[in-house]
Amino acid sequence: MYILVINSGSSSIKYQLFPFHSEEPLSKGLIERIGLPGSFLTHTFTRQGVEQTLRLDEPVADHAAGMRQVAALLVRADIAVLQDPAQISCIGHRVVHGGETLSRTTVITPGVKQKIKDLYPLAPLHNPGHIKGIEVTEAIFPGALQVAVFDTAFHQTLPERAFRYAIPERFYKQEGVRVYGFHGISHEYVAGEALAYLGRPGARLVTIHLGNGCSMAAVQGGTCIDTSMGMTPLDGLIMGTRSGTIDASVLIHLSERLGLTPAELSVLLNKESGMLGLTGHSDMRDVSRLYAAGDPAAVLAYEMYAYRIKKFIGAYAAALNGLDAIVFTAGVGENDALTRELVCRDMDVFGIAIDGNENTRRDAGIRNLSAAGARTPVLVIPTNEELAIARKCRKLAEESA
Ligand SMILES: Nc1ncnc2c1ncn2[C@@H]1O[C@H](COP(=O)(O)OP(=O)(O)O)[C@@H](O)[C@H]1O
Ligand SMILES: CC(=O)OP(=O)(O)O
Numbered sequence: 001m002y003i004l005v006i007n008s009g010s011s012s013i014k015y016q017l018f019p020f021h022s023e024e025p026l027s028k029g030l031i032e033r034i035g036l037p038g039s040f041l042t043h044t045f046t047r048q049g050v051e052q053t054l055r056l057d058e059p060v061a062d063h064a065a066g067m068r069q070v071a072a073l074l075v076r077a078d079i080a081v082l083q084d085p086a087q088i089s090c091i092g093h094r095v096v097h098g099g100e101t102l103s104r105t106t107v108i109t110p111g112v113k114q115k116i117k118d119l120y121p122l123a124p125l126h127n128p129g130h131i132k133g134i135e136v137t138e139a140i141f142p143g144a145l146q147v148a149v150f151d152t153a154f155h156q157t158l159p160e161r162a163f164r165y166a167i168p169e170r171f172y173k174q175e176g177v178r179v180y181g182f183h184g185i186s187h188e189y190v191a192g193e194a195l196a197y198l199g200r201p202g203a204r205l206v207t208i209h210l211g212n213g214c215s216m217a218a219v220q221g222g223t224c225i226d227t228s229m230g231m232t233p234l235d236g237l238i239m240g241t242r243s244g245t246i247d248a249s250v251l252i253h254l255s256e257r258l259g260l261t262p263a264e265l266s267v268l269l270n271k272e273s274g275m276l277g278l279t280g281h282s283d284m285r286d287v288s289r290l291y292a293a294g295d296p297a298a299v300l301a302y303e304m305y306a307y308r309i310k311k312f313i314g315a316y317a318a319a320l321n322g323l324d325a326i327v328f329t330a331g332v333g334e335n336d337a338l339t340r341e342l343v344c345r346d347m348d349v350f351g352i353a354i355d356g357n358e359n360t361r362r363d364a365g366i367r368n369l370s371a372a373g374a375r376t377p378v379l380v381i382p383t384n385e386e387l388a389i390a391r392k393c394r395k396l397a398e399e400s401a
């Protein structure tokens with residue numbers, strides 16, 4: 001028996017295939033830059049004890065095309081790691097938005113699929129891709145149990161003062177207008193890794209997930225008490241194509257002055273803003289090349305991106321009444337030394353200072369970047385949302401057995 005995990009991000013699809021009782025994947029892969037020039041897939045698999053990697057440099061226009069490519073690779077006879085695709089008994093899908101009613105790990109029924117579809121307007125960059133992932137795998141692995149694991153679950157512990165908006169209560173009660181928070185699978189995973197690394201189960205952490213989507217969480221002894229995304233994954237930090245926090249009056253102004261409709265405003269803020277809006281590029285590797293060449297728009301965009309993160313570190317140090325470590329994770333957080341340098345610069349008030357050499361090293365695994373004598377560990381912890389999802393699927397399967 002095997003568990004296949006599918007993690008559709010806004011710019012990527014990641015997947016791992018685990019033996020049911022093992023945390024060592026038999027096969028894993030990643031499609032990056034979906035919808036951008038230069039998209040590519042890397043597929044790693046172990047056959048007869050030898051690890052091999054296959055790279056496909058083909059345009060991947062959207063998540064549907066990406067999922068078809070992944071599914072085809074998993075059953076391709078010459079590289080297949082399983083004799084029979086029916087050996088996959090469970091498929092775990094990351095689902096970003098489950099709204100008010102879905103946050104616990106759940107078996108995907110037609111009703112669950114409908115709820116994920118109903119939430120398209122609240123997660124336009126994610127929920128449509130999740131449905132594609134579910135439908136493609138249902139067709140190819142018809143006997144497997146399909147399971148949804150939600151990005152919102154870890155944020156269910158937020159106190160009401162953190163999850164409510166200051167608008168009349170009826171909008172919360174009748175419309176579910178509240179902070180849900182996202183990237184919870186990743187924040188929970190890296191917080192757990194950090195607590196174990198520090199050997200301090202009660203530590204106060206700020207976890208900083210910087211991928212194409214970006215968010216932060218304030219975590220007290222493993223429990224989340226605040227997070228930067230809101231009712232949707234648009235809020236908070238500046239992201240690849242999303243604006244992050246913006247004065248709501250800007251939308252009213254644009255609608256009144258320029259006649260922008262709700263649909264046009266959604267496209268503007270979700271797909272045309274953030275680093276893309278500021279520099280013309282959403283992928284941080286492209287923006288960092290421009291920065292290195294001294295491009296003024298890229299320099300400003302990096303400064304804005306880092307400044308927003310700094311402000312949330314300050315806010316969460318206050319919310320936690322202290323700070324025992326900060327954790328960088330995800331595509332940018334794990335790989336982009338420039339972002340970490342700009343965020344950690346002039347942060348002595350929080351005991352944060354990093355060592356330049358440590359920051360630019362490229363070792364795998366958990367790293368502590370703190371400069372000698374600095375009070376607060378600055379950790380880089382590779383996230384592994386797929387492993388976290390596999391663990392939750394295994395728990396669900398065992399509980400319902
Ligand atoms: N070596 C690298 N240096 C800088 N940024 C990187 C590097 N590798 C990946 N990234 C950035 O990580 C982001 C994608 O992160 P990821 O966590 O995979 O995103 P998502 O899951 O939101 O689709 C992209 O902006 C990409 O540029
Ligand atoms: C919630 C979210 O923005 O996810 P991702 O970063 O994977 O796009």
Ligand SMILES: [Mg+2]
Nearest residue numbers: 009010211212
């Ligand atoms: Mg992601």
